[in-house]
Each structure stands twice: as C-alpha cells, then as structure tokens.
Amino acid sequence: MKKTSVAQLLVALAALVFSAGCYEVPVTGRRAMNLVDDKEVTKMSIGMFDDMKRRYRVSRNKDHNEQLQRVGSRLSKVVFWDMPDADWEFIVFDVPQINAFAMAGGKVGVFSGIFKIAKTDDQLASVIAHEIAHVTAKHVHEKLSRELAVSAVGTVGMVGGIVGGASGLTIDALGQVYGLTTGISGFAFDRAKEKEADYVGLMYMARAGYDPQESVKVLEALEMESANDPTPPALLSTHPTHPERILALMDAMPKALTEREKSRASVVGGSK
Numbered sequence: 001m002k003k004t005s006v007a008q009l010l011v012a013l014a015a016l017v018f019s020a021g022c023y024e025v026p027v028t029g030r031r032a033m034n035l036v037d038d039k040e041v042t043k044m045s046i047g048m049f050d051d052m053k054r055r056y057r058v059s060r061n062k063d064h065n066e067q068l069q070r071v072g073s074r075l076s077k078v079v080f081w082d083m084p085d086a087d088w089e090f091i092v093f094d095v096p097q098i099n100a101f102a103m104a105g106g107k108v109g110v111f112s113g114i115f116k117i118a119k120t121d122d123q124l125a126s127v128i129a130h131e132i133a134h135v136t137a138k139h140v141h142e143k144l145s146r147e148l149a150v151s152a153v154g155t156v157g158m159v160g161g162i163v164g165g166a167s168g169l170t171i172d173a174l175g176q177v178y179g180l181t182t183g184i185s186g187f188a189f190d191r192a193k194e195k196e197a198d199y200v201g202l203m204y205m206a207r208a209g210y211d212p213q214e215s216v217k218v219l220e221a222l223e224m225e226s227a228n229d230p231t232p233p234a235l236l237s238t239h240p241t242h243p244e245r246i247l248a249l250m251d252a253m254p255k256a257l258t259e260r261e262k263s264r265a266s267v268v269g270g271s272k
Contacts (some may be wrong), residue, residue, distance in 0.1 A: 024080040025137045027200045034138060035145040042105040044174050049107035059092035059112050064159050068110055071125045078208045082136040084129035088237055117221035126215035130201035139193045191240050198245055202256045207263045212256035219246050
C-alpha cells in the first residue's frame with residue numbers, strides 16, 4: 001500500500017470517528033466510538049438470547065423468578081430514556097455459576113448461582129444495574145468498533161464500506177465480544193469498562209430507590225466466594241480487583257446516596 005493511501009485511510013477513519021462514529025455514555029458523559037449499526041447489534045443479541053433459552057434450562061424457582069422480575073421492572077423504568085426501545089426480558093437460568101449479563105434489546109440473564117451473593121432486592125439490583133450499565137454505555141458497540149477500525153487500517157476499501165453504512169458486523173464477531181464462543185462464563189469487559197459499569201450501575205440502582213451501599217456487600221461476598229480461586233495480578237486482570245472496585249464505589253457513594261434521596265419520593269414500594 002502506498003504512503004498516500006495509508007494517509008488517506010487514517011484521515012478517513014479520524015473523520016468518521018469524530019463525526020457520526022461517536023456517542024455519549026449516559027451518566028458519565030464519556031465520548032466513545034461507535035461504528036456499528038445499533039439495530040443490527042440488537043437484532044443479533046435478541047437472537048443469541050433466544051438461543052440461550054433453548055440451550056440452557058430456565059429456572060423454575062418461584063422466589064428467584066419473582067425477585068428478578070420485581071427488581072428488573074423497577075430498574076427498567078429508571079433507564080427508560082437510555083434504552084427507550086428495549087423489549088425487556090429477565091430470565092433466571094438454572095446454572096450454578098455466580099454470573100449475570102445483559103444484552104442489547106433489554107435481554108437480561110441471571111444464573112442461579114448469583115443468589116449466593118445477592119440475597120436481597122437491593123443486592124440483586126446492584127448486580128442487574130451493573131449489567132444493564134454495560135448495555136446503556138454500549139460497551140459491546142465500542143469493542144466491536146475498535147476491532148472494526150483496526151481491521152480497516154489494512155484495507156482502504158473497508159473505510160468506504162463503513163462510511164457507507166456497511167458495519168461488517170457478524171454473528172461470530174458479536175458472539176466473541178459477548179463471550180458466547182467460550183461458554184456462558186465468558187461475559188466480561190476490560191477493566192475500564194467494568195469500573196464504568198460499576199459507577200453507572202450504582203447511580204441506576206440509587207435512582208430506582210435501592211440502597212447503593214448494598215453494592216459493596218455484594219462485592220465483599222463475591223470476594224469471599226472467590227477467595228480460593230487463582231487470581232492474576234491486578235494490572236493483568238480484565239476485571240479490577242474487588243478491593244479496587246469497592247474503593248471506587250465508596251468514592252462515588254455520597255453522590256449515589258444523594259440520587260437515592262431525590263428519587264425515593266417517586267419510587268413506588270420499598271426494597272427488601
């Protein structure tokens with residue numbers, strides 16, 4: 001490739017990201033890249049969620065299902081303006097892993113193992129709000145966009161395709177970002193995205209009238225559950241360490257408590 005072609009490619013990419021390729025993350029206001037089609041991501045995500053319901057047993061535990069529906073309903077009202085077109089669905093999967101996830105389109109899955117560390121509505125709300133925050137912040141879109149931009153550097157024609165609206169999004173690419181190609185335990189983002197979801201989720205749960213201080217208890221319980229697991233050094237881990245996350249939550253707690261106080265009068269019912 002000629003030097004002029006490379007230069008033209010980089011200029012085109014820069015112009016793309018600067019204009020229509022950017023969006024603002026709710027709550028934090030961070031500017032991030034988005035080169036993929038929102039409707040395509042949502043359509044594929046819904047298909048993947050439906051596939052999970054076919055492959056994994058849906059829990060029949062009455063208490064767990066009622067608790068998730070109760071919490072999910074309250075949180076969905078709070079995030080309405082950040083996900084106005086969501087067709088919300090909250091499912092408990094009969095899987096012993098301590099895990100949960102949310103996907104574009106308002107699809108939320110909770111593995112039955114999560115109830116080991118989230119025993120109250122407030123605690124479950126902290127988990128669900130964190131996962132929903134990944135979606136409203138479009139972390140999947142951002143990761144796909146970065147990969148798409150990197151791949152485009154090697155192909156001049158690809159830039160024209162992106163500018164013209166051809167996102168290059170595939171089921172395989174989306175599955176890798178969600179972690180579905182490596183099993184149901186693979187839902188994870190990098191450390192910066194996890195910390196951002198912690199913060200945004202904390203504000204969401206507070207706005208829904210839940211006690212944000214319970215989020216710290218969830219992380220403490222998670223730390224106890226994973227105490228015997230081999231853990232890589234903090235700087236090498238995709239997730240921040242539990243103490244690191246707890247400190248960040250504590251720093252944001254005064255603001256979250258203020259958010260809760262402002263919203264309590266408009267929230268119907270109490271938390272358990």
